Structure formats: C-alpha cells, structure tokens
Amino acid sequence: MEKLIFYFFAAILLFAATMVITVRNPVRAALFLVLAFFTSAAIWLMLHAEFLAISLVLVYVGAVLVLFLFVVMMLDIDLAPLKEGFTRYLPLGIVVAALIVVEMITVLNAPQFDVVPVESMEESNTKMLGRLLYTVYVYPFEIASVILTVAIVAAITLTLREHKRKLQDVGKQVAVRREDRVRLVNLRREKAKGDETP
C-alpha cells in the first residue's frame, strides 16, 4: 500500500518536473513547480519528516513561488529567443541524459541502497531538528546566516543605483543669507564694437 502511494506521488512529481521545463507559458511553469513541491512534500511526509514537509510547503510554495510568479508576471520576459537552441541541442542532451540514467541505475542498484524501514520516533520531529541545529550544527547554522546577510548585501550592491535627484533642504533654504545669493559686481563699461564709429 505504502509503495503504491509512493509511486503515485513519484509519478506526479516526475510529470510536474518535466512540465516545468517544457511548458511554454512561464506562469504555467511556475504553477507546475508548485505541484512539484507539493508532491515532494508529500513524499517527505511518508518518510516521517513532517517538519521538512511543512516548511517546504510554507517557505517554497507559500513565499518563494508567489514572489516568483509576481516577477514572471511583472517582467514579461519573451521566452521565444531563449528556446531557440532547444531542438538543436535536444539530441545531444537526450544522449547525455540517457547515459547518466543508465550509469546511475547500474551503480545505485547495489544492495547498499535497499530501503530501510523508518523507525517511528518517540519525540517530535521538529523538536529533534531544533535541538540538533542549535547544538551539534550550530557552526554551520551560523555560517548559513552569514551567507544570507551576504546575499542581501550582494543583491543591494547590484540593484541599488545612487539617485541623483534634486532634494529640497528646508533648513538650508530658510538659513540662506543675502550674501550667499546676490553678488554685486562692478562691471567696467566696455566699448562695444558698434560704439567705435559714432
């Protein structure tokens, strides 16, 4: 029974993943990505990884993909030129992909990858993950936070342009004195060319 459910979800996942890269409309591709995330969350649930499954749905489906959809809709990218090389590179791509699949099947068919039944844990998944993250993996966890900081710094560096607008500074306007604005110049009268002949 469990196997049946697994294959059901796996089939949907593969279908959705293929559609993401083959479908023409980018909005549809994004929606298929949502489907792919949902089904992989379901597979994780079957592995008793409830916390990861829920966070996948919350973070990726809830936040990242909605943002992604916004970007796709707002940018209105013309994908036709991007897909020009598709048929040209398709045969080579298929050959390489097939080779990799065959290799992986021959290698990964080994007994080491037999399915081990998952033991049910007495504690909640989330609690155990949290405990691990803040004790054993505290160093990698901190590095990940630094990476996120750098990501923000880099994104701002690359997108923020210095605005050279004119801004009013009311304080300066009020504090202005006559000497700052008006300059009295003593101009000596010059003789214009027309004046030479009276």
Place this chain on the structure above:
Amino acid sequence: MFQVPNMLFALPEMVLLTMACVILLVVAFTGARKIEWVYGLSQLSLALTLLVVLWSLGDWGLTFSDTYIKDALSDLLKVFICVVNMLVLLYSVNYLKARQLMQGEFFVLAVFSTLGMLIMVSAYHMLTLYLGLELMSLCLYAMVAMQRDSAVATEAAMKYFILGSIASGMLLYGMSIIYGVTGSLAINEIALAIANTDGNETILSFGIVFLVIGIGFKFGAVPFHMWLPDVYHGAPTAMTLFIAAAPKIAAFAMIIRLLAEGLIDLQNHWQDMLVMLAVLSMILGNVVAIAQSNLKRMLAYSTISHVGFLLMGVLSGTEEGFAASLFYTLIYALMTLGAFGMILLLSRQGFEAENIDDFKGLSEREPWFALMMMILMFSMAGIPPLAGFYAKLSVIKAVIDVDLLMVALVAVVTSVIGAYYYLRIIKVMYFDKPVVEHKLEASSSMQIMLSANALMVLGLGIVPGILMKLCTIVFA
C-alpha cells in the same frame, strides 16, 4: 551528550565576522564620504585576524562537534590567505578609485569572502566545507558584477555565477552519495567508514566522480575550465586579482580535506581522474596561452596550466606530494599577485594596461618594474633560481616517486612550451620600442609592496628551504 564547543579555536573567524559587520555598518552610515576609512578598516580587520591566527598558532584540535578543525594546515593557509588578501586590497585601491568602483560594498564583500575562505580552510565536515565555499563564491560573483555598466563584466559575472552554481550542484551531489554510503558527513568518520567496510567501492567512486568534477570546476582544470578565461578577462582587473589569488589557496584546502583526508583509501579511484585533469590542463593551458594577445587572458590560461601542475602533487597521494602541492599553491598565489599587480600598477584612469603591447619598452620607461616583471615571468616559466622552479621541481619529483613517468614527461614538455609566452613578455619589455605614453600613478606603498612581492619570489627561489620545510611539517 552534547559538549559545549571550544569557541577559542574559531577566534579568527569570529574576529573577522565581527569586523565585517562593523564595516557593513560604517558603510551603511557614512556612504561614499568616508571610503578611505572603510578601506583602512578592512585592512585593519585582516591584520587583526592575522594576528589572532599567529597568536593561537600550534594549539590544535577539533571543535564544534567535529565540524571545525584547527591544525597545522589550516593555520598556515590562514596566514597566507590574510596576507594575500591584504596585498590584494592594497594593489586594488588606485585602480578602483580611477574607475568609480571604490565603493564600500567592495570592501564588505571582500572581507566576507575572506571569511568564507577561512571557514573552508578549517572545515572538517562536508556541510561546513560547502557553506564556506558558497560564502566565498557568492561574494566573488557579486564583485565581478559590480561594474554594472560594462557589458563584458556583466557577461563574465553571469558565466561565473551559472557555472559556479553547476559546480556546487555537482559537489553537493557527490557529497550526498558519499553520505548515503558512509552514513556520515564528517571527514574523519567518512575515512573510518571506508576503512572498515568493503564492497561498496563502485558507489563511492560514483560519488567521487561528482566530487572531482566540482573540484575541477572550482579550480578551473580542463575540461571544466571554460569559465576561467572569460571571467579573468571580463572582470575589472582588481576583481580578477582577488579571484585569482586567495580562492585558489582555499580550494587547495578543499581538495586536501575531501580527497586526501576523507577518501584517502580510495586513492586508486581518484588518482586516475586527477591524472586526466592534470595532463589536459597542462597541455591546453600552455598551448592556448601562446595565441593570446591580451595579458589577462594569457594569465588565465597560464593559471589553467598551473592548476595542472598543482594537481600533480595531490594525485601522487603521498605526504611529499601534498607538501609539494601546498608549496606550489602558495608560490602560485604570490606570483599571480605580482603579475596582476603589475597590470594594476600600469593602469590609470581610462587606460587598462592589459594588452601585451602595453608592456612594450617597459625597461626604458620603468626599468625597476620591468625587472620585477621579469622576475615574475621567469618564475612562472619555472627558471632557476626562482621560486617557480622549485615549485615545479617538487611536484614533478612527487609524481616520479610514484612511478607516473608519463605525467612527469608531459609536465616537463609543456613547461618548455609555456616558457615561450612568458619569455615573449620579457622580450617585449626589453627589446621593443615603447608605444604608449606612460606615467606611474600608483601610491608609493603599492610600489614598495609590489617590489617586495616580486623580490619575495626571488628570495623564496634562492632559499626555498624554510617554506618547503613548513609545508612538509604540515603533512608529516
């Protein structure tokens, strides 16, 4: 039960992270007005980190639940990374100023990138290693893209980013397969698991393939070198200098931790792969470099060939080989620093001294720096008594010791081919008439340090014993 980690081991990283945050705040609140301060602060933070590393020298061990290691290798590499990056910043300042690239973000990214290198160097867990690598690379991608109005730089950044991401993906895939077989991500536990079990070598070697591909991409070894010439050429020279020097030192730590410490029992599997990479890199790098008229591109291909030499020591799988590779990496970093530093020195506002023709008649205009450039080029070509010669000699000796005569032969032949294009620069400097008007604009501190840099290459060639001994002690 969980043991509270010894935080003192990670003091260099903590100091640098704190300083990076301080710099970030200073940049955020002062903007472009106090850019000199920001530069000074960055140098200060690197110097402080260096001091901390030197202060805590020799106190070795594992901490943070075995995700962090402090050993002789990490200490030595950290010292070099700090020194190299301080020189990089010093060389870059004038160039950046002349091109309106002197922004606070450059220094923030540079310091964070250095932090990533330090983390990589003392990572003893695949997770830490990967995160350090990402931290370093993310900063580098952004630095290449900083010159937004230049189409070449943007293209270079795009290529670097996409190929770098693919490489990271490959690396992760290899790590996950190895995790699947050994049941651990910690380097020492992986080595233990492999030593205790047998029979699953096929799957492990399958994982190693992906690891080696990832490493090859990060180093720029043939056939994973395609990004390297374009990125070196397209990026602003200051950024090229940053990418070319210290990250290679960090990548060396990565290859040692993964292959030489974690998977040493599977050496027969990764040796063949590295032989392929090394031989192809040496041939392609040296042959294609001949055809280049752009100095940055030529140096990029020369980097590819140096990577081939560097891998030779690692693939021998002996302690002497690793020491030779370490020596090669450090000398390579010094030489690249000098060579790109020379381009930065001769560049000025609106002019990039990046074509080989721009060096024509340098001996008439700047006899001293022509001499320095000659030292660097001779050293890269591997001519005694310069440091590059001893580096090449020791890696070739390492492969001969394990009876890989063909590899040694290729190395010797290709380094003779390579000598051609290095000598061409010297010929151009000394025997051609100058074509460009020229005035040095670099600060005197940069001129002094660049001279010291080149003289150090000469000095390490005359007395290679000290550094060589250090490298040997590290792996003994």
